Amino acid sequence: VETAFFLPALTSNDDGSVTIEFTLPDTLTTWQFKSLAHDASLRSGTLLDTAVAAKDLMVEPVVPRFLREGDVVEIPVKVGNRSTGTLAGKVRLELFDARTGDSRQSLLETPAEQPFELAAGQSKPVVFRVRVADGTETLRYLATGSAGRAADGEEAFLPVLSRRVLVDESVPITLRGPGTRTVTVQRLADSKDLPSIASQSLVVQAASNPAWYAVLALPSIAEPTDESVETLFTRLYANSWAGHIARSDERIAAVFEQWRNPPPGQKPLESPLEKNSELMQTLLAETPWVREAVDEREARHRIGLLFDANRAADEQASALRRLEGMRAGDGGWPWFPGGRTCTPVTLSILAGFGRLRAAGVDLDIQPALATLPWLDGQFVEWWNEAKKRGKGEPTIDSGVALALYARSFFTADMPPQGEAAAAIDSWRNNARMTWMKVDARRSQGHLAIALARSGDRETALSIIDSLRQRAVDADVKPGNETDSWQGMWWRDPHPAWWQWAAAPIETQGVMIEAFDEVAGDREAVEALQVWLLSQKRTSRWRGNRATADAIGALLGRGADLLASTELVTVDVGGETLKPGNDDAPRAEAGTGFIETRFTRREIEPRMGTVTLARKEKGLAFGGVHWQYLDDIANLPAVGRAELAIDKQLFVKRQTKAGPELVAVDGTTRVEVGDELVVRLVVTSDRDYEFLELFDHRPSLTEPVDVLSGWRWADGAGWYLAVRDASTQLFFERLPRGTHVFEYSLRAAHRGTASSGFASIRSRYAPEFSAHSSSVGLEVE
Structure with a gap:
């Protein structure tokens, strides 16, 4: 001030x-x-x-925030008379190249100097029409006015953007071996007939064994985030798995050694948020996710320490002692030390002990056995309460289903006795009759496993058959997958935060366990694991419990996903690149991640076809990323089932019935002062985290909402960043489905311009991206 x-x-x-x-x-x-x-x-x-x-004569040019090559814009220069008498004179607009100082008056379609006459206290605009020619760089403008001894002027810079913008097109690849998977970047393949396109870079990436990303997630649950009993158990879970993996295979130990001491020139263990920075419209530092990237990178860098077998054994023993010391007086575990027994926490810990032992992890299960008397008492109490309520046959709920599942791990160690045995049998009989009324799939999976372990395979297989019939892509065989194939999954509604039994990652873990143990269906287990890894591909597994369950389902069930050392072969336009050759990139240890780059003149239309191949069974992920320059006005929309975006432009009209949105097309009349509404429609077939939406704005407009900050609507939250030439939306999480986002602009200048296109990309997995076409705008 x-x-x-x-x-x-x-x-x-x-x-x-x-x-x-x-x-x-x-x-x-x-x-x-x-x-x-x-x-x-x-x-x-x-x-x-x-x-x-004020001065007697005031000259105030009203210029756009930016211009783009090909735009036609009217720039009004407001001339004001603040004196007590009449002023008559001339106003002049001069344009210069900001870098060289050369005159750019040829861009003006109106006279550079125009007369004015103003009475005292009067003001009016003098309009200059500018057509921005191709090749124009940032301009320096000088607006001056004079009337006798009175004079004024203003000088500043006006950014000019190229009409040729850098466009990213990416295609994801999912390969289930043995076999091949071919994808085509169609616009690259057709680029020979598109002279406006100038290729800049082509990046082909592949991860030969993405199951290792599950191992890389272990450090995230091995660190204490709070003092809860559940957090302590997830640390025990992580260290138990780490010790087991480290001791299981010398080849795996060699991978950890490479992670600790990477070869020269190689940077493994970066956060996915930090990789592929050159493919992003926005620097990581300009996003709201810098802290998440740093945390994930630091956790991955600690992985060498985590997989030290001796340290893992010490941490496991320490966690067991602390866990035993936190037990409540009745034998269960509280949520936080000193509290009363929390049933969901206790059942989760019991089930965790059982899953670890079933996977072959060396672990003292005495703490779990010491909890069984409390659990047996709960079965009796629950059954007695159910009988008191009367009203027909009790319907089993998710809590009882989890309890039956957790108890079934330890039947041979400590069979239930007396009333407890009778109550458990009653609940099993109830499950046989009412399992189809249980809403949560996770609970149906719990019941299938518990009943199979008690000897009732008939009912257990009926549950599995029902789950299979409701699944998406359950009948897809290897080699018949589509490009957007995500494995085997279910179209469940997105659960509310309190619906723990419907949590998607934990539910998929139970599905893997049920199809493996009850049905012995290895093909289904593999397809289920594909979905679980697909979620890790585009987002984090949310929460310690979800991460722990996902790791257990991937590493403890089905084939040994870490055993394969085969690297996929990559064919780009008919030329095969084999990792290990002198001209091929070095593969990252464990994941087998490789990256091949081509630039400008190296890129040919035939390279639009890319094939991944592997001889062994197993999953591989890949992606093709093509960057090219093209005219912003000619760009067609590119999207896929995995992710697509549509940009629409409307003008808001006030009618007797209220505000009405009229689509902007070649016949729509838009005037200065009108409110324009930009509508961005995003559709996806999977959940995403860390999505960036980048929308170009037309130069003739000004944003109505100029303040950056968080916005929430329709169950989604995003950070809105308003830039001079664009508006950006950052989504930390976006569920699958169709989402509509809108923001308003004000038509500020007469002329014609392109509104530009909107693009969206996953920062976690940049092979998932899409962009819209551009919309033309004329303001009268």
Whole structure:
């Protein structure tokens, strides 16, 4: 805030009036005038008023935030007469190349100098029409006006953007071996007939064994995030798996050694948020996710320490001692130390002990066995309460289903006795009759496993058959997958935060266990694991419990996913690149991640076809990323089932029935001052995290909402960033489905311009991206 302070010695005239003269700082604006006057008797008075600092002639050009090659825009120069008499003169607009200083007056379609005549206190705009030619760089403009001795002017820079914009097109690849998978970047394959396209880079990536990303997730649950008992158990879970993996195979130990000491020139274990920075519209530092990237990178860098077998054994023993010390008096575990027994936490810990032992992890299960008397008592209590309620046959709920599942791990160690045995049998009989009424698939999976372990395979297989019939892509055989294939999954509604039994990652873990143990269906297990890894591909597994269950389902069930060392072969346009050759990139240890790059003249249309191949069974992920320059006005929309975006432009009209949106097309009349609504429609067939949406704005408009910050609507939250030439939306999480986002612009200048296109990309997995076409805009 600027301040003009004066302390003059003032003398009033005969009628008591005082004339005050002072000099203001060199700022033409409206000032708040505050004064205090007093006399010798200390009588005082104050005056609050405004003072306008202005020149007799004021010249104020109203320029856009930016221009783009090909735009036609009218720039009004407001000329104001602040004097007490009439002013007549001329106003002039001059354009220069900001870099060289050369004149760019040829861009003006109106005379560079125009006359004006203004009465006292009057102002009016003088309009200059500019057509931005191709090759124009940032301009320096000088608007001047003169009328006799009165003169004014303004000089500043006006950014000019190229009509040729950098466009990213990416195609994901999912390969279930043995076999091949071929994808085509169609616009690259057709680029020979598209002279406006200039290829910049082509990046082909492949991860030969993405199951290792499950191992890389272990450090995230091995670190304490709070003092809860459940967090302590997830640390025990992570260290138990780490010790088991480290001791299971010398080849796996060699991978850990490479992670600890990577070869020269190789940077493994980066966060996915930090990889592929050159493919992003936005630097990571400009997103809201810097902290998440740093945390994930630091966790991955600690992985070498985590997989030290001796340390893992020490951590496991320490966690077991602490877990035993936190037990409540009745034998269960509280949520936090000192609290009462929390049933969901206790059942989750019991099930975790059981899954670890079933996977062959060496672990002392005595803490779990010591909890069984409490659980057996709960079965009796629950059954008695159910009988008291009467009203027909009790319907089993998710809590009882989880309890039956957890108890079934330890039947041979400690068979239930007496009332507990009778209550458990009653609940099993109830499950046989009412399992189809249980809403949560996770609970149906729990019941299938528990019943199979008790000897009732008939009912268990009926549950599995029902689950199979409701699954998506359950009948897809290897080699018949589509490009958007995600494995075997279910179209469940997105659960509310309190519906723990419907949590998707934990539910998929139970599905893997059920199809493996009950049905022995290895093909289904593999397809289920594909979905689980697909979720890790585009997002994090949310929460410690979800991560722990996912790791157990991937590493503890089905084939040994870490055993394969085969690297996929990559064929680009008929040329095969084999990792290990001198001309091929070095593969990252474990994951087998490789990346091949081509630039500009190396890129040919035939390279639009890319094939991944592997001889062994197993899953591989890949992606093709093509960057090219093209005219922003000619760009067609590119999207896939995995991710697509559509951009629509409307003008808001006020009618008797209320506001109405009219689509902007070649016949729509748009005038200066109209409110325009940009509608962005995003569709996806999977959940995403860390999505970036980048929308170009037309130069003739100004954003209505200029403040960046978080926004929420329709169950989604995003960070809105308003830039000079674009609007960006950052989504930390976006569920699958169709989402509509809108923001408003104000038509500020007459002319014609392209609205530009909108693009969306996963920062976690940049092979998932899409962009819209561009919309033309004419403002009258």
